[in-house]
Amino acid sequence: MLRAFGDESLIAAALRFEAALARASAAEGLASPAAAAAVSRACAAFEADISELAQEAAHAGTLAIPLVRRLKALAARESPEAEALVHRGASSQDLADTALMLQARAGAALIRAEGGRLVRAAAGIARPHAATPMLGRTLLQPARPITLGLKAAGWMLGVAGGLRRFAREADQALVLQLGGAAGTMSGLKPGVAERMAQELGLRAAVVPWHARREALAGLAAALAILTGAVGKVARDVALMAEVGEAAEPAAAGRGGSSSMPGKRNPTGCQVALSAAIRAPGLCAGVIAGLPQEHERGLGGWQAEGPAVASLFELTHGALAAMAPVIEGLEIGEPAIARNLAAAGVGDDVGLSVELVRRALASLDDAPLSTP
Amino acid sequence: MLRAFGDESLIAAALRFEAALARASAAEGLASPAAAAAVSRACAAFEADISELAQEAAHAGTLAIPLVRRLKALAARESPEAEALVHRGASSQDLADTALMLQARAGAALIRAEGGRLVRAAAGIARPHAATPMLGRTLLQPARPITLGLKAAGWMLGVAGGLRRFAREADQALVLQLGGAAGTMSGLKPGVAERMAQELGLRAAVVPWHARREALAGLAAALAILTGAVGKVARDVALMAEVGEAAEPAAAGRGGSSSMPGKRNPTGCQVALSAAIRAPGLCAGVIAGLPQEHERGLGGWQAEGPAVASLFELTHGALAAMAPVIEGLEIGEPAIARNLAAAGVGDDVGLSVELVRRALASLDDAPLSTP
């Protein structure tokens, strides 16, 4: 995920945007096929010292300025027409937004993969333990019996619900941006955006969304909420570990203590809980930026990129930390039985078995990746 | 909206929950029809000093304790069986969560109503002004021409997108809660929850969601994002008012200044922008509470109710403030023309007219209130 949102992938995405723009312009009759091919070649040939480019971008206030300048220089070697075609009709924000969307699309695939793993891992506990009685606890006090399967089914449904929300929001948010200087698509045709969207695997916008960022905020919120659902799993596992009912699987070099060599720390849970503490504030920052000024905000939209990248990293980190924890969870059945017996709350697990059955069935009914 | 989330409506919702529980229990053969009818009568006869009840609830840590005690006392006058039936199988959280959902359902109707008004009002500017040229501004600097209609279409799509997200999340979140002490539905039958959901106009849960709160967090996020989309409208209107391009409609007793009698302040924009500053932090608080402990969290879920109520109030307040502002917006066409001319950026509005057409058409295609 660090790679998906790294500088290299950003530049690659920016170049894909520029090449697609040139090709679509040609296909719509706004440029010659030769010029478009030349721009494509320039994009393919583009090489840059990434840290130098990043510094220039920070200075200019946008990546587009130094990148387009370099690209134009490359295209100029081919023809003046090619040079003129580079970035024609587009704004810095078109490039920045679309590149972010391409990164987000790559990130979304990673989220889906690790998320699916965690859901399946939780199902893998819920199914065999549907009837394994354990102590239910409310407000951190002993309550009534539940089953281990019911607890795991809750984890599963929570993460699955988070993944479905993420799929819905990604479906809304992963949209090409192409509006030009003020969002009027001046000098372009609707078909340019449609062709570009098609080529880049994004949706075409009804109207450029440069100053209308609620779909991106929805994506940020979905990531933060998904992280919270993973944090719920981590909280439970850590608390179970405290009383011997579970332990994270042993992994070489993980979970140790620099002062107490024999200790096994719930490091996966730590990663997920830390992410769940950080994510809400990042999400709030994106939502806070929504009331943007006129046709392109000052500060609001520039705040989104780093926050969205951090959210993808945190969510993915939490999922990737907890998936192996739940896959390999060491279940302390003796402690589970002992703690239940010690609480003296009987053994009536109510409809737990039926509820687990329903939870598993609901998962079969609605795939995680469809919006 | 203050009424929808007030103490009176909370108690009414709690009583509807208790009555529905008794009736559904009887319908599923878990109680006699006579006892259920007696509980229904007790609910109907319930009268309480609201501030006294609120104080007892604060002391007890939950409304259920004092309310159920009073209700049992009322039912006891009918029969011991009726007294025993009150709240049977339910937990404090079942009552609190379901009551919150009933309040949220009432609140959602108000959001939809004001939201629809604002969307229609924006469309009412977009349509006639699709071709009215005005200065587009990016980063608070003059950019290229747009049309007033395109700007209004952006408002419309932003609020519409926010309303659609809200409809989707409400569809997911407005779910009956019935799990009992530890969420196993001990002593109940699945049919009880299904009948109650039917009666109360909520969805039935696959599995009780007492410790799985991501749908509620999704609703909170949708409200905050919708508020941000309204804040975008307010920001633009306030900035247009600064340069004479728009003014809030005059309203008696509104927008005045205690020190400058002639001033007309953008009070509606102020309400919406203030809401847009407050909402993200409230939403973050709800998401931060997701990693709840075991079968009922300590602190996390108790933090949700006030935040969700505040979010409904802020979102509704923002919509209700901006709907009349946009409906009656005084458009300063001379200033719009003057400012555009002064900027010297020509008059090429690109595809603005076509984009407005598409925006309006997209609204016809997808109603705001379906998830």
Place this chain on the structure above:
Amino acid sequence: MLRAFGDESLIAAALRFEAALARASAAEGLASPAAAAAVSRACAAFEADISELAQEAAHAGTLAIPLVRRLKALAARESPEAEALVHRGASSQDLADTALMLQARAGAALIRAEGGRLVRAAAGIARPHAATPMLGRTLLQPARPITLGLKAAGWMLGVAGGLRRFAREADQALVLQLGGAAGTMSGLKPGVAERMAQELGLRAAVVPWHARREALAGLAAALAILTGAVGKVARDVALMAEVGEAAEPAAAGRGGSSSMPGKRNPTGCQVALSAAIRAPGLCAGVIAGLPQEHERGLGGWQAEGPAVASLFELTHGALAAMAPVIEGLEIGEPAIARNLAAAGVGDDVGLSVELVRRALASLDDAPLSTP
């Protein structure tokens, strides 16, 4: 605290502002003593239907408009000069900000009182239990022995640190606001503000702070952080209660369960943890409003009042919930000893006793209420 920030106290504070302004204006020779006395009498005689006034204030966008109108009507009965003197030189924001400061000053006294109680209560555990060994836990896993006194000393120092920050920030923030329409004190003299500050028990500002709100944000942050420090105490107590090492003192009607009559829930901890989840987002909202526009922001400063009031309520609620919990904490010494022994980590408590001594001494050195 609800009373300190209620509508009645707001109106009382607003009237104190208006009366002090009239008197100070007279003392500085800007009005006749007779007119000032008449305005004072009008303020004393002011009576209003509070809900009606609140509604008009909401409509007008500020309390000042309807309140000043009523006050002028009262003063007009005395003399035209008195009517003219009402609110002269002041803006709506002067009134709103100063009234908030007066409410905050009353709130600060409550915070100090409950905070001091909690610190003393923690010291009351730290002192006698300085050498009582117990299991230390890190990352929710058994670690090395500590002493109960050392744990309680940590609570004490955390809350004391939070109270000292609050005292520092209150010292900076509780400042009179008097700037007039644009903050130039037009028509006033510096002495007016100094006399008013003196009378109202606030500091005089170097320069009106109407558009410079960082001190208020500092106060909000101090409240949120103090709530977090109380939340730390609550988290530990709740986790100790889980393993029998502590229990909240029994209180009639508190901590019960509507479904499990015998249960004793950590209700005080719940209140504090819930507050600690809600407070950070409220604080973020206040900080987010800092970049205000020109001489009076649109939205940013209007967002502060409700958030600051909520923060005072949450912080006070958390302190008032935990002070009696720690004062009456039922310490489970047998479980403490048993859990330590079971962990098999020896009994070396290091410098715990000396550290507790130092912690208690540090408290004597630096009072909690001085900035």
Place this chain on the structure above:
Amino acid sequence: MLRAFGDESLIAAALRFEAALARASAAEGLASPAAAAAVSRACAAFEADISELAQEAAHAGTLAIPLVRRLKALAARESPEAEALVHRGASSQDLADTALMLQARAGAALIRAEGGRLVRAAAGIARPHAATPMLGRTLLQPARPITLGLKAAGWMLGVAGGLRRFAREADQALVLQLGGAAGTMSGLKPGVAERMAQELGLRAAVVPWHARREALAGLAAALAILTGAVGKVARDVALMAEVGEAAEPAAAGRGGSSSMPGKRNPTGCQVALSAAIRAPGLCAGVIAGLPQEHERGLGGWQAEGPAVASLFELTHGALAAMAPVIEGLEIGEPAIARNLAAAGVGDDVGLSVELVRRALASLDDAPLSTP
């Protein structure tokens, strides 16, 4: 600032911690001078593939594990006693917290430097323009005249207030951490911490603060608030730029537009406003982590480091962007005069000149860098 919080400086800080620990242990008679010298040499000789070390740290859940292992291997070449002395008495958190404090101390110097620059730059406008009349604006509407100097004095006082809070909080927060596995300083002496603090330029703690993080939260809040105060300057400058009253100084390669070559964007303001949108949520995340579990939290404290680093970067970035903007601000005196005249609000600037004098004098009285 990126360097101050980079991986290299983190490792350097960690090595300084380890060397200081060994030397202080020897000075207090807990180790031989020879062993301490050997550990010092090992720290000096330490070389690592930083990305490899970072990866191992991520896997282990803490930097201490792989770093201490490598350091022990180096020390082992000198003597078994030296190997045993490495990290003796310390925990992973001691190392992580103290290293963060050393990074924060370096960061604080950068904040002070750029902050002082911005304050001086604002004073450099306030002084000569104390009496330059301009239009004051409230709620984004024309209000009464102010002076440009009074506006700049407000910027100056806001940033100065933010810097003073930061200085106070840094004074409280920049404290050595040394508590060992559970915070009891087992196997150590108080003098070890005192000597280390002395050597490393940090304060010694009364009691280890491993589970008591409110001072760090105070530092985070101070950074966010300072960023907000800088954002206020940026907001005003950007709005002034909109109406020709100011322009950011021209800088080669900065503020351009990829689609409109002649445009000059307020890029410095953009950086500051973007930071002011992101900072509050990061601060909220740190405060949210305060209720940490027992002697070392799970998730809460691990969430702090990245957020605090981001806050230092954002605050420094905002200051470093706005200091040159204000130093070189192009003031549009004709537009200022024209806009004031057009508003028709007279020319009474009240006490503006006197208020500017007081503001400048207050700065001389209280240096920015003392707590």
